[in-house]
Structure formats: structure tokens, C-alpha cells
Amino acid sequence: MATKSLKARNNDIANTSRQMEILSSGIFANGELPTFAAKIKETGHFPLRPKKLEILQINLGYMCNQVCEHCHVDAGPDRKEIMTVETMQQCLEVIKKTEAHTLDLTGGAPEMNPNFRWFVEEASKAGIKDFIVRSNLTIIRANKKYYDLPEFFKKHNVHVVSSMPHWTRGKTDKQRGEGVFDKSIKALQELNAVGYGMPGSNLKLDLVYNPSGAFLPGDQMALENDFKKALKEDFDIDFHSLFAITNLPISRFLDYLIASENYEDYMHSLLDAYNPEAVKNVMCTNTISISWEGWLFDCDFNQMLNLKVASKVKHVSDYREELLQDRNIIINQHCYGCTAGAGSSCQGVVA
Amino acid sequence: MSKTYYDSSDLRKFGKITEWDEELGNKFFDYYGKVFEEGALTAREKSLIALAVAHTEQCPYCIDAYTKDTLQRGITKEQMMEAIHVGAAIKSGATLVHGVQMMNKVNKLEM
Numbered sequence: 001m002a003t004k005s006l007k008a009r010n011n012d013i014a015n016t017s018r019q020m021e022i023l024s025s026g027i028f029a030n031g032e033l034p035t036f037a038a039k040i041k042e043t044g045h046f047p048l049r050p051k052k053l054e055i056l057q058i059n060l061g062y063m064c065n066q067v068c069e070h071c072h073v074d075a076g077p078d079r080k081e082i083m084t085v086e087t088m089q090q091c092l093e094v095i096k097k098t099e100a101h102t103l104d105l106t107g108g109a110p111e112m113n114p115n116f117r118w119f120v121e122e123a124s125k126a127g128i129k130d131f132i133v134r135s136n137l138t139i140i141r142a143n144k145k146y147y148d149l150p151e152f153f154k155k156h157n158v159h160v161v162s163s164m165p166h167w168t169r170g171k172t173d174k175q176r177g178e179g180v181f182d183k184s185i186k187a188l189q190e191l192n193a194v195g196y197g198m199p200g201s202n203l204k205l206d207l208v209y210n211p212s213g214a215f216l217p218g219d220q221m222a223l224e225n226d227f228k229k230a231l232k233e234d235f236d237i238d239f240h241s242l243f244a245i246t247n248l249p250i251s252r253f254l255d256y257l258i259a260s261e262n263y264e265d266y267m268h269s270l271l272d273a274y275n276p277e278a279v280k281n282v283m284c285t286n287t288i289s290i291s292w293e294g295w296l297f298d299c300d301f302n303q304m305l306n307l308k309v310a311s312k313v314k315h316v317s318d319y320r321e322e323l324l325q326d327r328n329i330i331i332n333q334h335c336y337g338c339t340a341g342a343g344s345s346c347q348g349v350v351a
Numbered sequence: 352m353s354k355t356y357y358d359s360s361d362l363r364k365f366g367k368i369t370e371w372d373e374e375l376g377n378k379f380f381d382y383y384g385k386v387f388e389e390g391a392l393t394a395r396e397k398s399l400i401a402l403a404v405a406h407t408e409q410c411p412y413c414i415d416a417y418t419k420d421t422l423q424r425g426i427t428k429e430q431m432m433e434a435i436h437v438g439a440a441i442k443s444g445a446t447l448v449h450g451v452q453m454m455n456k457v458n459k460l461e462m
């Protein structure tokens with residue numbers, strides 16, 4: 001189990017241009033597999049263009065209390081990049097005037113940003129319809145100062161979306177670190193205690209499942225049923241929906257794929273599961289991702305690859321939605337991760 | 352020709368069997384696909400049966416395919432190993448139950 005980010009380890013893969021090089025060479029350069037651009041051309045989806053903007057996803061920083069094996073953000077305790085109040089203020093201006101109905105706060109552990117609560121309070125005043133915080137759960141138990149997070153989320157009617165790779169301790173701790181399972185269970189019980197995730201409750205609690213290894217997620221509905229049954233029987237935990245998300249071949253997961261000699265097979269699996277229907281609804285068509293520094297991206301994954309939007313507007317301080325919406329979405333081979341099977345996005349399957 | 356009898360990348364070429372006999376190949380794949388659909392048994396139960404049979408048939412391609420398939424369905428290592436033991440128990444039982452035939456024959460031949 002890693003305890004440091006790739007960046008802190010000076011790993012080659014921490015360099016985004018190196019990742020782009022890997023994704024463009026080998027099986028994609030020699031013609032064994034078609035590039036993503038070639039593939040979506042077959043069904044007339046190239047260039048990929050945005051549809052109506054629905055979701056603003058803001059990354060409050062790469063700092064995290066966990067160092068998960070598969071993390072595409074390469075987040076961890078040693079990452080110090082977090083959003084400043086100035087950038088948050090620029091984001092608030094955007095939130096006030098955006099057409100988007102969903103605000104999605106992510107990280108790292110967004111709660112570790114010292115101005116997280118202030119930002120949530122200000123953003124909730126803007127009256128956005130669905131206000132998501134992506135919480136890794138263990139943060140709620142990490143330190144006394146976070147113990148009241150369930151109450152805080154409830155107060156602002158935040159929709160909590162949490163990662164939970166499996167309903168068993170072994171699989172969870174292997175991916176996310178020793179003790180993560182027990183802490184996550186405790187955090188879920190505390191969220192349930194204030195009303196989150198209960199049947200019929202408007203306090204929404206959804207879980208995110210992503211495979212702990214070089215394989216794709218199975219059927220979202222079947223996995224949801226298995227999670228619900230096991231968490232209820234073993235720990236009396238309730239939650240609303242499960243989102244099954246495919247791991248994209250970037251950052252720490254790419255490093256793992258290469259080190260374990262699974263890279264080529266994994267790319268083949270993504271290609272074999274390619275679903276043209278999913279292309280129509282990939283999340284980059286309805287989302288704008290904002291980095292901790294205020295840069296704009298087509299999605300969180302492009303953010304991690306430092307592929308800024310192909311638009312005159314590249315920073316939140318210059319934000320102009322109508323101009324931004326008139327752009328081509330930047331794609332590369334990692335995009336196959338969002339079009340496999342029933343498709344994958346931060347909101348679960350798309351087709 | 353390859354120097355080994357099995358090559359893991361051949362599994363990806365399975366679909367090519369239709370190239371030399373399209374009708375029978377397609378009929379097989381249609382049938383195969385239908386068998387694994389959710390029915391009176393869940394797709395998950397079928398995957399575990401397939402994993403156990405993959406081992407009793409000792410088909411390396413099937414073992415690769417259904418190990419991955421069971422993992423994708425969130426099936427745990429413990430469940431996978433138990434399924435294989437079911438296959439192994441039937442295999443060894445099938446061997447040992449023939450012991451009765453051996454005993455019958457001995458009883459018939461011996462004075």
C-alpha cells in the first residue's frame with residue numbers, strides 16, 4: 001500500500017506529458033487498437049461537442065487523508081495544492097450566474113480545505129438545485145474537527161457521494177488503506193443517524209464503486225443490490241444509489257496497470273466494451289471542471305492530465321459560459337474509460 | 352506457428368471462428384450469450400458456475416475469462432475458491448464413485 005503520492009515519489013507517471021506519451025504510443029501507434037478520435041468518428045461523434053451545461057465540478061485541492069491505489073488525482077497528505085479564498089470567490093461569481101443545476105465539490109478530500117465550510121455556506125446561498133460533496137467518508141472520523149460534518153452537510157442539504165470499493169473489509173482496505181473499511185462503516189452509520197441515506201429521506205447519500213484492479217465494473221444495478229443487502233445485514237446501513245465507475249488509465253491507476261503488466265489487456269477490455277450509445281452522454285458533454293487554481297477543463301480526468309479547455313476562456317476569472325460552451329472537447333485514449341459498457345461518469349452509468 | 356499450444360491473446364480472437372463458418376459460429380455465440388443472461392438463475396450465479404466448470408474442464412481461456420467476470424461482479428476470492436472446490440469435489444467424487452465398479456468387478460472375478 002502506497003503512503004505517498006506519485007508526485008512525492010518523483011514517479012515518472014506524475015509527469016502529465018509522460019502519461020500522454022504512454023497513451024499515444026504502443027498499441028495505439030502501431031494500429032493494434034484505434035485511437036478514441038478514430039473510434040468516435042465511426043459514429044459521427046467527432047469532434048465531441050458540449051450539450052447543455054448541467055454540472056459545475058470544482059476541485060478544492062489535491063490534499064487528502066488517504067492514498068488510494070487507483071486515485072486519478074494522485075491525492076494524499078503530502079499534496080499541498082488547495083484552492084485559495086480568492087479563487088473560491090471567483091467560483092462563487094460563476095455559481096451565481098451559471099445555467100448548471102448541479103454543483104459538485106471534489107478533491108482530494110474537499111473537507112480538508114480550511115475554507116471548505118465557508119465556501120459551502122456561500123455556495124448554498126446561491127441556491128443551486130443539487131449540491132454534491134464527494135466525501136471519502138474516513139475524513140469524518142479522521143479528526144475531532146470533522147466529527148460534526150454529517151450535521152454540517154445536513155444543515156446545507158448537501159448531497160453526499162462517497163467512495164466505497166466493496167462491502168467487505170479485505171477488498172476495501174487493499175485499495176484504500178488499512179482501517180479504511182471500519183472508519184467508512186462508522187461514518188456511514190453516523191450519516192444514517194442524522195437521516196442521510198434513509199429510505200424516503202431527502203438527505204441524499206450515494207455510494208461510488210470502482211473496481212480494485214484491472215477489470216471493469218459489472219452491472220450497476222446488480223452491484224447496488226449486493227451492496228445494499230450486505231451493508232444492511234452486516235452493519236444496518238442504508239444508502240440511496242450506487243454509481244459504478246470505471247477506472248481511467250491515468251495517474252496512479254496507469255502506473256499500476258503498467259507495473260502489473262495489465263495495461264494492454266486493460267485497454268483491450270475498454271475497447272471490447274466500447275459502447276457508442278455511451279458516447280452521446282459522456283460527462284464532459286454536460287460538465288465543466290474547475291481546478292484548485294481556477295483553470296477550466298472538460299472533465300476531472302483532463303484536469304489531471306493538464307489538458308485545459310480548447311476555448312478563449314481558460315480560467316474561472318474570465319468565465320463566460322456562452323463562449324465556453326462553443327468549444328471542442330479535448331479527447332485522448334483515456335476517454336475509452338467513459339465509454340465502456342454502460343458508460344461511466346461521476347454520476348454513474350450514462351447509457 | 353506459435354511454439355506453445357496456448358496463447359492468452361488467442362482468447363480475444365475467439366470471435367474469429369465465425370470467419371470459417373459464419374452460420375454455426377453465430378448460432379453458437381447467440382446461444383452462449385443467451386445462456387448467460389439473467390434468468391431463473393442470476394447472471395452472478397451463472398458466472399460462478401462457469402468459473403467452477405472452467406476449472407473442471409481445465410480451459411485456461413475460460414479460467415481467465417471467468418476470473419475476470421466474477422471479479423467484475425464483486426464476487427470475493429473466498430466465494431471463487433469455494434466454487435472451484437464444488438467443481439473439484441464433483442470431479443473427485445466422479446473418480447471415486449467408479450471405485451464401486453472396481454469393487455463389483457473384483458467381487459465378480461475373485462473366488
